[in-house]
Amino acid sequence: MNRTNQSTIIKQAINSFLDKGLTDKQDIYSKVVEELGVPRPTVRRVARDLRNELVDKIKILQSEIPKPTGTYTEVIAEKQE
Secondary structure, three states, rough: OOHHHHHHHHHHHHHHHHHHOOOOHHHHHHHHHHHHHHHHHHHHHHHHHHHHHHHHHHHHHHOOOOOOOOOOOHHHHHHHO
């Protein structure tokens, strides 16, 4: 199995356990290692890659949120008028 394919399978397994409600990172890693028979360091590396991808997507989505134009003090002053 090549690295790209293995990473994709591990990401799918991680997401599957997240969807099932698992919240403990170590439990997720252990179950992926058990289910797929891959080394734990590989699972940790792929999980890091997955986190970075998700953070990048979140940043893109957040960038479209309009930011207030004035300073915090000016915005508060306007609301009090």
